[in-house]
Amino acid sequence: MAVLAISLFAYKAFRASQAKNIRIPVNAHSVLKMNVDELIWAMGKNSLGNWNEYYGAKERDSTGTKKTKIWNIGVELPANLYLFSLDQNTDHYYAVLKVTNSEKLHQFLNDKLDLKVDSAYQGSDKTQKLYSKKHIHILLDQQKLLFSLSKDRTADTAMMKNLLVSDQQNWQLASAFMDKLPADHRSDITWFSKDNNWFSVHFNNGEADIKGEFSSTLFRFPKQASGIFQDDGNDIIRAEINSDLALLLKSQQALVDSLKLPFDSLERYVGNYLSIRMSNKELSQTDTIISYDYDDNFEMVEKKELQQTQVPDLTINLMASPHLLSYLPEKLFYKFNKASQSNLLRMSTGPLALDQAIPWKQQANVLYLHYKQHAVGAKYLGWLPAYDKIGSLNLTAVALTEQKAKIEGQISFNNKKLNAFYQLIDN
Numbered sequence: 001m002a003v004l005a006i007s008l009f010a011y012k013a014f015r016a017s018q019a020k021n022i023r024i025p026v027n028a029h030s031v032l033k034m035n036v037d038e039l040i041w042a043m044g045k046n047s048l049g050n051w052n053e054y055y056g057a058k059e060r061d062s063t064g065t066k067k068t069k070i071w072n073i074g075v076e077l078p079a080n081l082y083l084f085s086l087d088q089n090t091d092h093y094y095a096v097l098k099v100t101n102s103e104k105l106h107q108f109l110n111d112k113l114d115l116k117v118d119s120a121y122q123g124s125d126k127t128q129k130l131y132s133k134k135h136i137h138i139l140l141d142q143q144k145l146l147f148s149l150s151k152d153r154t155a156d157t158a159m160m161k162n163l164l165v166s167d168q169q170n171w172q173l174a175s176a177f178m179d180k181l182p183a184d185h186r187s188d189i190t191w192f193s194k195d196n197n198w199f200s201v202h203f204n205n206g207e208a209d210i211k212g213e214f215s216s217t218l219f220r221f222p223k224q225a226s227g228i229f230q231d232d233g234n235d236i237i238r239a240e241i242n243s244d245l246a247l248l249l250k251s252q253q254a255l256v257d258s259l260k261l262p263f264d265s266l267e268r269y270v271g272n273y274l275s276i277r278m279s280n281k282e283l284s285q286t287d288t289i290i291s292y293d294y295d296d297n298f299e300m301v302e303k304k305e306l307q308q309t310q311v312p313d314l315t316i317n318l319m320a321s322p323h324l325l326s327y328l329p330e331k332l333f334y335k336f337n338k339a340s341q342s343n344l345l346r347m348s349t350g351p352l353a354l355d356q357a358i359p360w361k362q363q364a365n366v367l368y369l370h371y372k373q374h375a376v377g378a379k380y381l382g383w384l385p386a387y388d389k390i391g392s393l394n395l396t397a398v399a400l401t402e403q404k405a406k407i408e409g410q411i412s413f414n415n416k417k418l419n420a421f422y423q424l425i426d427n
Contacts, residue, residue, distance in 0.1 A: 012037055015079035023171035025163070028084040030193035031177050032093065037079040039188055039203065039421050046205060046419040053418055073112075074105030075145055082174040083149070090193075092156065094163055095147040102142055109138060121157060128164070130155065139164050185211070188421065199407070206416035208424075210395065215404035218251050220244035222272050225366045225399070228317065228344075228358055229277060235370060236377040237278040242366040245270040245319070266327075271319030271343065279313040280374045283350045285335050311335075312380050315348040366405060367397035373414070389413055389423050 015037055024031060047054035076098040083093040099105060106129075109115040115131035115138060122129070131138040137148040137155035146164040148155060181192045187200035187209075199212035225242040229235075246267045289305045311334045322340035328347055330336065336347040342358040371393040381387060395409035413423045 019079040024084040032083040034081040073108040074101035092150040203421035208411040208420040210409035212407040221399035240275040269321035273319040369395040
């Protein structure tokens, strides 16, 4: 056992030293680092007390076929995995990996990930193949693989090819880029940008801890944050933000234009508070369904039918001038009651208690997000990734300056015994 333990530590140290040689472009804007070996080590220790969960029936998929091990898919998985974005496109992330078995890799991409070779690209270079599915694109040759994850579905094949064929001689060390971030800010998964924004996640058994600091020109926090919601234990979702909403609207100019909203008018009359609340109750709404039929004389007759539907108890509050109330839709997925009260434009799927004063109170957080799993929520939120695994989420942000916030939060998983990262990736 002692020899085995020493061997494992030596192998782990060797892989860590090898990972220090991984390079990224000098014009990298941000890097997402995943500490692969530490995550595997944590899951390995956790598996000793949960052997069946890790190595029992879940080892096989629904067809009875043994699941493919991630370290046996035809690529070399390093101790630290780095995804990087570039200055010219900060929403597009890349990673370069070494190919060890192209046949195994093709089978994994095709059979397990349902990634298909892009026929539009196949003829350009027979030594390279481009696999695409939605926002994921993979370009590979016999030696290297370039992974690409983007906001849009179009692959930047020119950039991908340049990155794939680069000899990386003029690239920088990824570890040197990350070393600019203080060690106490780094964790199992860490994101860091060269403008000193950072975000990290640490996975425990049954929980994941979130920390970070962000600054942005889209933020303009007030000197004193305030809110109106009080925790009564009945919330599935409760979210509040204190920031200049005009700046956030400006960042969504395309959406504002598509809705044909007069941005110039909106910009001057919106405030710095927005909140959304969804309770664990359901409400009944009545819709009038109009249809047409023919009578005995073959003349078209209008028919009206009342239809009752169940909807979530949803309330939205937006600080804005009362004259903007008419811009709010009467129906957005559900029918909403609308009103203006205490400088708030209010929308609710249920009745609004306008005879009660708005309970404004000062608070430390400029951002607050709370989520709790509930059977009612499953009807409307069950489509979200990992919905059935996450029991609750709490996230807060405190303003450090007018444009910078410190974020802290925690995700609680339903199974308190299993490693949180394992629960996240297990399907």
